[in-house]
Amino acid sequence: MRRSELPKRELISQRQSPAARERLPPGGLELFALLARLLRRPRRGDRRLPLLWLVRSDTADLMVPLRRFFGQGPRRRVPHAVLDADVPPGAGDVPALLRELHRQLSLEAFGAARLRFRHYPLADWLMQQSFTLGVDADDSRAALVRRLRDRRGPRTPEALPSGGDAVSIVSQVLLWLVRRAVPGVVFRAAVSGRVPVLGRHYNWFMRQQYLAPRQSVTFLGxxxxxxxxxxxxxxxDQVNKLLLHAFLEDLRQAYRRRPWRPSDWRRTAYPALLIDHVAPGNVGGELVRLIGDVRTETGRNDPLLIVASGGQPPPDLPEPHPLTEAEEAYDEWAEALPEMRRLRRPATWLVALRPDETDTGPPSRGGVRPFSAPDPPWWSRRFLPAALCLVLVAALGLWVASRWGPGCHPSLTGQVSVEVAPSGECVGYSDSAAQVFNNDPGQDRLRTVQRRIFAQNRAAEEVWQRSDRRRPFLTLVYLGTLTGNLTRADEESYVSEREELEGMATAQYALLKESAGADGAALLRIVVANAGRQMIYADQAVAMLAGLARDDPTVLGVVGLVESRTSTARALRELNQAGLPALAPTLSADRMDANSRLYLQISAPNTDQVKLVDAYATQVLKVNDAHVFYTTLEGSSLTEDLYVGTLVDGLRQRFGPRITRLDEWHTGQRLIDECGYTGLLFYAGRWSEFDGFLRALRECGGNPPRHLVADDSANRYMANPGLRAAAPGNLPVTYVSKAALATCAALRAAQDRRDDARASFLSRIQADDLLDPPRCRPGAEVQVGERVSLAYDAAMMLIRAVESLAARLHHADPRQRWEPSAVNPVAVHAEVLRQNAGQGYPGVAGLIRFTADSGEPVDKRLALMRVEQVPDVARAPVGVFRCGVADVPGPAVCGPA
Known part of the structure; x- marks a missing residue:
């Protein structure tokens, strides 16, 4: 089957009325089959389109069916224009003919988006501008610039305001800038050709080849x-070719296919130009010649199909082909085109066709179905961008939901970086109230202290600015477990973390109360960071903090870490790799300092805790045997829980055979065998199971074990009034305390003996505008909290080290501004150890001393506190035994408190 047979069958309408049929010359159907073939745009690439010259016949006129073929498509019509070279405006000159062609093709009348032109209208507009002869060249250039700038619409000149209030004057000036000054600057940049993005259509005129544009240097010239x-x-001739080249360039750009613009692929049919009464000597013949010349000279194809109808073809054409051989004529031309273009032969782009005069058969009486542009690909339909946007929005929503969520989202104010962990916890850091960690019921006090810290952050920044940035300014990160515990709606489950934050807030508050003229007193900003339950997301949080430290040179250390676990050890190693010192107020697992050379521990290690318990058992209780029960949180083990693991190992080594029972206790396990036990019953587990342990002992009734002692983790339970309320009332408990020197009674006694450090601490925690509620006030005795003083000591150690470094840096000029990059975290750690090398650091919770090769404190004070009835929250615990030094170096003796 010949290629033309299928299109011919499509073109023959079986439903047309006789009135709609035209008498076609022999070969007419072959011509329309070729036109249908040429108008269909390939899915890939583009074809070269010829200039078809139809020789008019005395027996049949093809113009009427051609016009119907192009102009009466049932759906999407071919963009086309019809011109008559003998009738105005076609009978004018080439610019007039192009003007009419532009008008017709610009109409939105073809069932698709209209063709847009940028280069041709500008060239045609310039040709219609005139200036008075004899006018100064500068004035002529200025007038042209004004007309070009205002070409898109007349603009009324805006005058600057001459009076009115300040707001009115400013608004008028801004309005004038928006309407006149800014557009003028943008226009100048566009026509200059120096800004690639702006004025691309201006730059095109300077790159094309007609009228030697480089001789003018600039577009304006x-x-x-x-x-x-x-x-x-x-x-x-050059002017006409420039106009035509600009016109064809607009068509080329309109028919570009760009992958990121599906609308470009909806143009499935080439535009067509139908010119009647064309002759070699008239304007129609001139336009056909110019189109062929521009195509050959520029070497660029264009998507315009031209069908010219005239009495005689140009003399430089070979003998026209019969209409019956239309497709063969096109194939022959397409094969010879590359060689003819290279040789620049006359009439390179022309294909002449004529009715076959030798054909004696009757003219074709078949009707011609109007041509319709093919349907665009499904993925270029108008619904696709909307659908794609919906998919992207949905995907973005899912990604945002997986990364952030309610109460966990980034902020444009402050330094906030958070993500939703797989468990649903909000992990990351924040220094502003835009992100407050933990929105669970019952955790109001935890949120309150965070907001207090963030408010003091703003105050510290303001004070620093008012001091002309002379005071040292540093940032400390609190890294802890702020989410993940299962709690009741009325249960405060993060007492220890809240207390540590209160301690750091107290240190921050103390610095804000320094005199405005104290240039050497530091100012503190605190970043609160959450590593999730059991610190399991410590790796993720530390990675974020490492990025913060790289971007912010004021970040000089990390305080917190809360629990001694393998995840905490990994976090320490990563903090060490990031060069950040880590000060742990309460970590006590043995040899945690092996994970970081920049680690410092404020509390005594488990080795010292075991010594304390052993001394108490032998010196005070006078017992030899012991029962030890330990616990770990669900999903954990002794290997992962370094605190419980090293504590149990220490008890094994210290007590040896005196431990007659060593068991892991689980929730729900009965302890009736321990009723009336006269030896040491030691709880070596986590605070979260201590409540269940006490409930299990309730079965003993009036015969409880005589000597129940708990490790220092139990102080987190003892600090929680809600949990203690349901404990057995007849069961006394003794537990290890790391801050017995910072109870309300101890602080008041220190105040009486004029201990300035503890007296100052006491006055701050009693203040109205810091802790909620204030602590140690007479008549409303609210205990300090085990960890408030420990976190306060950790923060103040780093602060004093920074102040010492700042004093040395500012020795030559005490009025010099503070440069955050002048010190680094490693230098601060070294300065802490240098200050500690003598008498140690006098902390509120006891003297802190380190050796040169260890981050664990030496002979740090530990004590045993006793409560006679656990539910009696109003009565303060009483110290019964202690080990370690309090204020001055000396023998680390143990004895009654």
Whole structure:
């Protein structure tokens, strides 16, 4: 089957009425089959389109069916224009013919988006501009610039305001800038050709080849040459070719296919130009010649199909082909085109066709179905961008939901970096109230202290700015477990973390109360960071903090870490790799300092805790045997829980055979065998199971074990009034305390003996504008909290080290501004150890001393506190035994408190 047979069958309408049929010359159907073939745009690439010259016949006129073929498509019509070279405006000159062609093709009347032109309208507009002869060249150029700038619409000149209030004047000036000044600057940049993004259509005129644009240097000079009067010195043929080249360039750009613009792929049919009464000597023949010349000279194809109808073809054409051989004529032309273009043969792009005069058969009486542009690909339909946007929005929503969520989202204010962990916890850091960790019921006090810290952050920044940035300014990160515990709606489950934050807030508050003229007193900003339950997301949080430290040179250390676990050890190693010192107020697992050379521990290690318990058992209780029960949180083990693991190992080594029972206790396990036990019953587990342990002992009734002692983790339970309320009332408990020197009674006694450090601490925690509620006030005795003083000591150690470094840096000029990059975290750690090398650091919770090769404190004070009835929250615990030194170095003796 020949290629033309299928299109011919499609073109023959079986439903047309006889009135709609035209008498076609022999071969007419072959011509329309070729046109249908050429108009269909390939899915990939583009074809070269010829200039079809139809020789008019005396027996049949093809113009009527051609017009119906192009102009009466049932759905999406071919963009086309119909011109008559003998009737105005077609009978005018080439610019007039192009103007009419532009008008017809610009109509939105073809069932698709209209063709947009940028280069041709500008060139045509310039040719219609005229200036008075004899006018100064500078004035002519200025007038052209004004017309070009205002070409898109007239603009009323805006005058600057001459009076009114300040707000009115400012608004008028801004309005003038928006309407006149800014557009003028943008226009100048566009026509200059120096800004690649702006004025691309201006730059095109300077890159094309007609009228030697480089002789004008700038676009404005070239544009001036196109205006009336100035154009008289140019060759008319070159001017016409420039106009035509600009017109074809607009068509090329309209028919570009860009992957990121599906609308480009909806143009499935080439535009067509139908010209009647074309002759070699008239304007129609001139336009056909110019189109062929521009295609050959520029070497660029365009998507315009031209069908010219005239009495005689150009003399430089070979003998026209019969209409019956239309497809063969096109194939022959397409094969010879590359060689003809290379040789620049006359009429390279022309294919002449004529009715076959030798054909004696009757003219074809078949009707011609109007041509419709093919349907665009499904993925270029108009619904696709909307659907794609919906998919992207949905995907973005899912990604945001997986990364952030309610109460866990980034902020434009402050330094906030958070993500939702797989468990649903909000992990990351924040220094502003835009992100407050933990929105669970019952955790109001935890949120309150965070907001207090963030408010003091703003105050510290303001004080630093008012001091002309002379005071040292540092940032400490609190890294802890702020989410993940299962709690009742009325249960405060993060007492220890809240207390540590209160301790750091107290240190921050103390610095804000320093005199405005104290240039050497530091100012503290605190970043609160959450590593999730059991610190399991410590790796993720530390990675975020490492990025913060790289971007912010004021970040000099990390305080917190809360629990001694393998995840905490990994976090320490990563903090060490990031060069950040880590100060742990309450970690006590043995040899945690092996994970970081920048680690410092405020509390005594488990080795010292075991010594304390052993001394108490032998010196006070006078017992030899012991029962030890330990616990770990669900999903954990002794290997992962370094605190419980090293504590149990220490008890084994210290007590040896005196431990007659060593068991892991689980929730729900009965302890009736321990009723009336006269030896040491030691709880070596986590605070979260201590409540269940006490409930199990309730079965003993009036015969409880005589000597129940708990490790220092139990102080987190003892600090929680809600949990203690349901404990057995007849069961006394003794537990290890790391801050017995910072109870309300101890602080008041220190105040009486004029201990300035503890007296100052006491006055701050009693203040109205810091802790909620204030602590140690007479008549409303609210205990300090085990960890408030420990976190306060950790923060103050780093602060004093920074102040010491700042004093040395500012020795030559005490009025010098503080430069955050002048010190680094490693230098601060070294300064802490240097200050500690003598008498140690006098902390509120006891003297802190380190050796040169260890981050664990030496002989740090530990004590045993006793409560006679656990539910009696109002009565303060009483110290019964202690080990370690309090204020001055000396023998680390143990004895009654």
């Amino acid at each position: 070239f544009a001036e040459r196109l205006t009336a009067g100035w154009r008289d010195g140019e060759q008319p």
